[in-house]
Amino acid sequence: MTDRNNVLEVQAIHTFIGQFHILEGVSVAVPKGSITVLLGRNGAGKTTTLRSIMGLTPPSQGSILLDGQSLVGRRPYTIAQMGVGYVPEHRAIFKELSVRENLVIAQRQRGDLERRTEFIFELFPDLERFYHLPGGNLSGGQQQMLAIARALVPDNRLLLIDEPSEGLAPVIIEHLIAAIRKLAAQATVLLVEQNFRVASLLADRYVIIDDGQSVATGAMQDLRHDEALVHKYLGVA
Amino acid sequence: MTRTRNTYLLIVGLTAALLVFSFLTSAGDLGSFGTTVLSGLFLGALYFLVASGLSIVFGLMDILNFAQGAYFMIGAYVTFALFHSNMFQGIDANLRFPLGVIVATGVGALFGVILERVLLRPLYARPVFQLVLTFGVAIVFGEALKAIWGTEAYSWNPNTSFGIHQSQFEIFGRQFGTYRLVVIAVGALLIVLIGLLLQRTRIGIIIRAGVEDSEMVSALGINVRAVFTMVFTLGCAVAAFGGAIAAPFLGANLGMGNAFLLPGIAVVVLGGLGSYTGTAIGSFLVGLAVAVVAKFSAEFLNQTVWSSMTPMLLLILILLLRPSGLFGKESR
Numbered sequence: 001m002t003d004r005n006n007v008l009e010v011q012a013i014h015t016f017i018g019q020f021h022i023l024e025g026v027s028v029a030v031p032k033g034s035i036t037v038l039l040g041r042n043g044a045g046k047t048t049t050l051r052s053i054m055g056l057t058p059p060s061q062g063s064i065l066l067d068g069q070s071l072v073g074r075r076p077y078t079i080a081q082m083g084v085g086y087v088p089e090h091r092a093i094f095k096e097l098s099v100r101e102n103l104v105i106a107q108r109q110r111g112d113l114e115r116r117t118e119f120i121f122e123l124f125p126d127l128e129r130f131y132h133l134p135g136g137n138l139s140g141g142q143q144q145m146l147a148i149a150r151a152l153v154p155d156n157r158l159l160l161i162d163e164p165s166e167g168l169a170p171v172i173i174e175h176l177i178a179a180i181r182k183l184a185a186q187a188t189v190l191l192v193e194q195n196f197r198v199a200s201l202l203a204d205r206y207v208i209i210d211d212g213q214s215v216a217t218g219a220m221q222d223l224r225h226d227e228a229l230v231h232k233y234l235g236v237a
Numbered sequence: 238m239t240r241t242r243n244t245y246l247l248i249v250g251l252t253a254a255l256l257v258f259s260f261l262t263s264a265g266d267l268g269s270f271g272t273t274v275l276s277g278l279f280l281g282a283l284y285f286l287v288a289s290g291l292s293i294v295f296g297l298m299d300i301l302n303f304a305q306g307a308y309f310m311i312g313a314y315v316t317f318a319l320f321h322s323n324m325f326q327g328i329d330a331n332l333r334f335p336l337g338v339i340v341a342t343g344v345g346a347l348f349g350v351i352l353e354r355v356l357l358r359p360l361y362a363r364p365v366f367q368l369v370l371t372f373g374v375a376i377v378f379g380e381a382l383k384a385i386w387g388t389e390a391y392s393w394n395p396n397t398s399f400g401i402h403q404s405q406f407e408i409f410g411r412q413f414g415t416y417r418l419v420v421i422a423v424g425a426l427l428i429v430l431i432g433l434l435l436q437r438t439r440i441g442i443i444i445r446a447g448v449e450d451s452e453m454v455s456a457l458g459i460n461v462r463a464v465f466t467m468v469f470t471l472g473c474a475v476a477a478f479g480g481a482i483a484a485p486f487l488g489a490n491l492g493m494g495n496a497f498l499l500p501g502i503a504v505v506v507l508g509g510l511g512s513y514t515g516t517a518i519g520s521f522l523v524g525l526a527v528a529v530v531a532k533f534s535a536e537f538l539n540q541t542v543w544s545s546m547t548p549m550l551l552l553i554l555i556l557l558l559r560p561s562g563l564f565g566k567e568s569r
Contacts, residue, residue, distance in 0.1 A: 054456055056452060056455075056456065074455050075455070075460075076452075076454075076455040077455045077457075077460045077461065079456045080455075080456055080457055080458035086456045086457075088453065088456070092443070092450055092452075092453040094446040094449045094450065094453070095449065096445060096448075096449055097442060097445060097446055097449075101442045101445075101446075102446075104439065104442055104452070105439070105442050105443060105446050105457060105459070106457050106458075107439075144334055148434050150457070154458070170332050
């Protein structure tokens, strides 16, 4: 049963990496216009869930629907063309390419970058300052900004963002939180975040993944008050 | 920054050492020195045409295409056969040759598409199998050429050739083929054109990004497999083009594939795997070294084996000084 209000519906997916059964039944619903966060301990399967949605580690069972259209069996480039932007863990910016080239490559249609430049520079002014520098010369925070900006170049209806705060200084994290809130006004976001404070500041909804299975879901404001659940699956209180 | 400066100092130092050695062994004969240097540039241009495809394909797809030399050989045979075929003698020689080059380049591209799409694509997850496969394909191509044209080595007769191939110019009293200068110019032009393609176009940005992380390129909505096919085909076509334009000088024979593949591999490794700048500079460095050693060993040692060893000796020397090659990444 699909809900028309959901941009993305992942239903009971199973994913193997080599011989390892990583996802053993993950379900995620992402309502339109929301920020939904995947929570869970290290190795729970959060990143693999995003990679499965993106077609990078395709699921062997289950369904993934983007506005009712199945993504299972499609190649990553087709999934991206359908309007899914992906910001991977560790950023994966192209370090030898300039900031401008990193953004140019993300265009799906001529003129995408021109249309979005102002918005991107407003969110991340540093990218304008270092527009012609190689991506590898940027700081970790600036590289994260570039990775997110790259996903904003085309008109994506869903953004998958994996661990945006990882390894960043607190002041940069605050900047990113503000930026992700702003960009959420234009696209639905599915986020993976280890930092519970960041997750609770950003997300409207949560899905907890534990040992390859989705075990709890609901409104983020309810989770903030459910100390037992937080302690059981996330190890924080 | 210091590393880049040291790399350029090393290149200048090696080039200067080769030029000085060549000059000293020419015993003051500037004509001999000049023709040796031009021969080096000629060889460098041809090495580049083989090595550029090897380098870009390796950087993007992690495939070392051992069949690259065979494509060079196919280019030479096809051009030679078309130019000398009785069927086309009615066409003016000055037109027949470029037509032969175009057809040979097209044949190289066609076989490139077939190799990538039919044979290599199913083996993307198995790099060692790909290596063995390209090696096998090189052998098959060699045997096929043998079956069609036999084992005879074909020489191109300048007296019945196209205009520019018949002309010579004089450098300090020594004759040098004008056509070989044209090959040097064509090699230099292709270095610039491929460089512009990589630096100034969207497809070039995609190729350079793919060299770093092809999975991420795919996640940005780009059909990386189509880019792989295009780049692989282009690499094979450029190698066939190299063989085609080399044919008037080198003829066509079954040894020429390996004779250009091995220096090509040396160029790619000593230039720094996946580095276009390294490949371009390395090609001319190896070409110059081969020409200088060839002349020295022919005149003073009365043998030619040293010149065929030179690319590998230069490779060893450079890897001892720069383990990741001239422009290679430290971590690679």
